[in-house]
Amino acid sequence: MPVHGLTPILLCLLPMWRILTPVSSHPQHSRCQLIQRTALCSYGKLTSVPAGLPDNIEELQLNYNHIETLQDNSLSYPSLSILSLACNSLEKLESNTFQDSKWLENLNLANNNLYIGYQQTSHALKTLSRLRVLDLSENKLDEEMATTLLQNLTSLEYLNLSGNLLQRLDEISFRDLHQLKELDLQRNIIFEIDNAFNSSPKLQRLNLAFNYLPCLTDFHMTQLVVLNASHNFIEWFISRPDLNDTFQLETLDLSDNKLLFFPFLPEQSHLKNLYLSHNSVRFLEHLAGNATFPKSATTVEFYNMNKRVSNVTAKLWDESLHGDISSVEILDLRANQVDYFPEGFLQKMSALSRLYMCTNCLETLNLTSEQLSGSLYELDVSNNRLNQIVADMGAMAALGNLTYLNLSLNDLDQLPSGLFSSLPSLRSVDLSYNNIDICPPEEAETSTDGNSACVDWKNIESLRQLYLKGCNLEKIPSFAFAGLSLTHLELSDNPGLIVEESFESLSSTLQNLGLGNTQIQDFDFSHFQSLKSLNISGNSLGHLPPSLLNLDLKVLDLRDNRLSTIPPGQANVLAPKLHTVFLTGNPFNCCQTEWFRTFETTETINVVGQSDIECEDLYQTTRRLENFQSFLCWEEGRESILWYIMLFLSISLPFVGILIVAFITFKPKMLQKSIKKKCLKPTSY
Ligand SMILES: *[C@@H]1O[C@H](CO)[C@@H](O)[C@H](O)[C@H]1NC(C)=O
Ligand SMILES: *[C@@H]1O[C@H](CO)[C@@H](O)[C@H](O)[C@H]1NC(C)=O
Ligand SMILES: *[C@@H]1O[C@H](CO)[C@@H](O)[C@H](O)[C@H]1NC(C)=O
Ligand SMILES: *[C@@H]1O[C@H](CO)[C@@H](O)[C@H](O)[C@H]1NC(C)=O
Ligand SMILES: *[C@@H]1O[C@H](CO)[C@@H](O)[C@H](O)[C@H]1NC(C)=O
Ligand SMILES: *[C@@H]1O[C@H](CO)[C@@H](O)[C@H](O)[C@H]1NC(C)=O
Numbered sequence: 001m002p003v004h005g006l007t008p009i010l011l012c013l014l015p016m017w018r019i020l021t022p023v024s025s026h027p028q029h030s031r032c033q034l035i036q037r038t039a040l041c042s043y044g045k046l047t048s049v050p051a052g053l054p055d056n057i058e059e060l061q062l063n064y065n066h067i068e069t070l071q072d073n074s075l076s077y078p079s080l081s082i083l084s085l086a087c088n089s090l091e092k093l094e095s096n097t098f099q100d101s102k103w104l105e106n107l108n109l110a111n112n113n114l115y116i117g118y119q120q121t122s123h124a125l126k127t128l129s130r131l132r133v134l135d136l137s138e139n140k141l142d143e144e145m146a147t148t149l150l151q152n153l154t155s156l157e158y159l160n161l162s163g164n165l166l167q168r169l170d171e172i173s174f175r176d177l178h179q180l181k182e183l184d185l186q187r188n189i190i191f192e193i194d195n196a197f198n199s200s201p202k203l204q205r206l207n208l209a210f211n212y213l214p215c216l217t218d219f220h221m222t223q224l225v226v227l228n229a230s231h232n233f234i235e236w237f238i239s240r241p242d243l244n245d246t247f248q249l250e251t252l253d254l255s256d257n258k259l260l261f262f263p264f265l266p267e268q269s270h271l272k273n274l275y276l277s278h279n280s281v282r283f284l285e286h287l288a289g290n291a292t293f294p295k296s297a298t299t300v301e302f303y304n305m306n307k308r309v310s311n312v313t314a315k316l317w318d319e320s321l322h323g324d325i326s327s328v329e330i331l332d333l334r335a336n337q338v339d340y341f342p343e344g345f346l347q348k349m350s351a352l353s354r355l356y357m358c359t360n361c362l363e364t365l366n367l368t369s370e371q372l373s374g375s376l377y378e379l380d381v382s383n384n385r386l387n388q389i390v391a392d393m394g395a396m397a398a399l400g401n402l403t404y405l406n407l408s409l410n411d412l413d414q415l416p417s418g419l420f421s422s423l424p425s426l427r428s429v430d431l432s433y434n435n436i437d438i439c440p441p442e443e444a445e446t447s448t449d450g451n452s453a454c455v456d457w458k459n460i461e462s463l464r465q466l467y468l469k470g471c472n473l474e475k476i477p478s479f480a481f482a483g484l485s486l487t488h489l490e491l492s493d494n495p496g497l498i499v500e501e502s503f504e505s506l507s508s509t510l511q512n513l514g515l516g517n518t519q520i521q522d523f524d525f526s527h528f529q530s531l532k533s534l535n536i537s538g539n540s541l542g543h544l545p546p547s548l549l550n551l552d553l554k555v556l557d558l559r560d561n562r563l564s565t566i567p568p569g570q571a572n573v574l575a576p577k578l579h580t581v582f583l584t585g586n587p588f589n590c591c592q593t594e595w596f597r598t599f600e601t602t603e604t605i606n607v608v609g610q611s612d613i614e615c616e617d618l619y620q621t622t623r624r625l626e627n628f629q630s631f632l633c634w635e636e637g638r639e640s641i642l643w644y645i646m647l648f649l650s651i652s653l654p655f656v657g658i659l660i661v662a663f664i665t666f667k668p669k670m671l672q673k674s675i676k677k678k679c680l681k682p683t684s685y
């Protein structure tokens with residue numbers, strides 16, 4: 001029994017060895033930083049787990065090292081509960097790795113090569129009976145490897161498998177994960193899911209984004225709270241129709257898919273956030289019973305890989321299949337093909353607060369019949385084909401919470417009169433790129449149908465931001481904005497706009513003013529003391545309006561004008577104040593660029609597109625101002641050289657004169673001698 005006899009000695013030596021190792025044989029310890037019970041050893045070029053750390057550490061961070069294998073018993077830290085080994089080159093965990101650290105709850109193995117040694121690794125993981133959080137993302141795992149690795153992990157609550165190579169999931173995949181609450185399966189290549197989550201009745205958050213799913217049918221995960229299936233190829237989303245339970249679903253993200261129909265949502269749910277942007281959703285109920293679309297086309301059959309047929313009787317024309325949308329607060333339908341809302345559809349969403357309909361095919365919006373919710377806060381119907389908005393007094397009065405309204409990029413040439421003044425919370429209106437005029441002071445002409453071809457902006461107290469870009473405005477009547485406290489006014493892209501004194505009344509509040517591409521000239525900005533951002537691009541300005549210099553401007557857009565220079569005095573005033581300036585598209589003079597050096601050397605200013613600023617040299621050649629060498633400015637150069645020559649001459653000429661006079665008067669003999677010498681020299685013929 002010699003071995004037994006030795007053990008006490010070894011046990012005694014062990015603590016001493018522990019004390020010694022940090023200094024002597026294990027320099028790796030020095031790559032770790034200890035903060036209370038956390039050892040931070042990331043970015044340490046370590047090839048193994050450092051030994052000799054205090055026994056009682058609870059967290060060990062070993063990310064971004066070069067560890068390839070976790071060896072048996074290498075983690076001799078019995079209190080360890082968090083271990084992170086992300087971004088190593090980890091190929092396997094030996095079966096007894098966790099022999100001495102059985103309390104581990106949180107293990108991060110992201111971004112490694114576990115596909116190589118997954119089988120041995122799975123034996124190691126099985127020993128962790130308390131493991132709650134496991135990150136296996138980015139490990140090139142296919143579904144069989146994942147299934148093997150996840151065997152017996154019955155205590156797991158959070159699992160990350162994103163960025164792997166999973167293709168097909170079924171009831172075996174997550175068989176033992178009875179406690180699972182959150183599962184991230186983003187960025188795999190999953191094309192089919194067949195009853196994969198039946199063993200995880202507690203699953204609340206599931207991320208399936210960026211996969212290859214063609215449809216989600218028979219959806220019956222009543223306990224799920226967040227489902228993210230964005231960026232797939234989903235054409236159909238169909239909930240199991242006959243379920244009596246209330247779904248816990250609150251957030252459903254199906255954006256960037258191929259949906260043709262509004263999803264068939266659960267009949268009872270708490271759905272609040274419904275993201276459907278970038279699909280091909282449209283409503284087809286008006287085609288119901290149409291001879292061209294025979295009624296027989298109402299049942300859709302779905303097959304899966306196991307040849308299991310599921311008949312989903314989707315009554316495509318039936319409105320009730322929209323399911324329970326009564327709790328929806330955010331409906332994002334941007335970039336779809338909606339050309340109308342089915343009757344009562346918007347009305348059902350009595351808690352709706354944000355409706356995003358940008359880039360669809362709406363032609364009319366009847367606020368009277370739609371009966372939008374009183375809690376509506378933001379309505380974006382920009383970039384549709386709206387030529388009509390209908391609203392009676394009652395409908396307008398109901399929109400008491402409407403704060404942001406975007407109607408831009410439509411074909412509107414009239415609006416219900418008094419629309420904006422009846423919305424008490426209205427803060428921002430975008431009417432850009434429509435054909436709407438501003439009413440002259442006398443009349444707000446109303447046609448018989450209650451519509452008006454011009455908008456009266458006076459006295460809308462809550463309004464702060466008004467966008468009227470590209471509305472073909474010709475003249476803004478004086479006092480058009482009286483009683484407003486606008487901070488943003490955008491009037492760009494109205495060529496030939498006459499503004500007169502129309503927005504003097506805004507001088508104390510206005511912070512952002514857009515007058516780009518309006519051909520405005522010599523406007524006096526001196527009253528606008530709050531102005532922070534000004535856009536006067538595209539206006540053929542030959543010089544900077546001097547009234548700008550007294551303002552505390554932060555952003556100035558001067559692009560596409562006719563500026564040839566900015567006088568140094570002005571540049572010196574502007575440079576320290578401005579944060580951002582746009583100057584491209586001006587015919588600057590290459591030889592008057594002192595302003596450019598001023599801007600260039602001021603650190604607080606961002607000259608946008610600095611390298612694209614061009615200038616014209618003496619030969620009318622366009623050059624990049626940044627690279628232009630000023631000695632090439634001949635005229636300027638010659639002038640200065642002449643100046644130096646003249647200066648030199650004016651100083652040196654008197655001396656030269658004195659020298660000559662002195663030479664002649666005091667050395668006449670020398671002169672004679674030299675002449676004589678020359679003359680007396682014998683010449684040889
Ligand atoms: C692991 O789970 C399987 C069934 O899933 C079971 O047969 C086996 O006994 C379990 N092993 C351990 C070590 O718990
Ligand atoms: C899962 O891992 C990926 C990549 O490592 C990461 O981007 C993502 O945020 C993780 N998911 C969760 C829910 O933490
Ligand atoms: C769904 O996942 C994608 C990709 O990770 C993410 O960009 C998006 O914000 C998520 N959606 C929600 C509602 O969280
Ligand atoms: C559904 O629930 C209601 C009330 O909760 C109950 O009366 C009805 O019998 C249930 N139906 C089925 C099919 O479970
Ligand atoms: C049937 O469909 C055609 C083509 O879309 C449409 O013009 C017509 O109005 C529809 N008829 C009925 C009765 O809805
Ligand atoms: C599905 O529906 C079709 C047509 O109604 C029927 O012929 C078929 O037998 C059904 N299949 C199953 C599995 O119910």
Ligand SMILES: *[C@@H]1O[C@H](CO)[C@@H](O)[C@H](O)[C@H]1NC(C)=O
Nearest residue numbers: 364366367368369370388390
């Ligand atoms: C708008 O809806 C109301 C109420 O349903 C209806 O009376 C009116 O005719 C509709 N207007 C238009 C132009 O469709």
Ligand SMILES: *[C@@H]1O[C@H](CO)[C@@H](O)[C@H](O)[C@H]1NC(C)=O
Nearest residue numbers: 353354374375376377401402
């Ligand atoms: C108005 O909308 C905001 C933002 O969604 C919300 O916080 C507030 O509760 C709403 N007010 C009413 C009366 O609905």
Ligand SMILES: *[C@@H]1O[C@H](CO)[C@@H](O)[C@H](O)[C@H]1NC(C)=O
Nearest residue numbers: 358382383406408409430467
């Ligand atoms: C209104 O919508 C257009 C187009 O979708 C967008 O470009 C613009 O920024 C929006 N306006 C505001 C004030 O957000």
Ligand SMILES: *[C@@H]1O[C@H](CO)[C@@H](O)[C@H](O)[C@H]1NC(C)=O
Nearest residue numbers: 492493516517535537538557
């Ligand atoms: C200034 O207005 C022009 C014309 O509408 C526009 O193209 C440019 O983007 C605006 N500049 C800034 C900084 O928004």
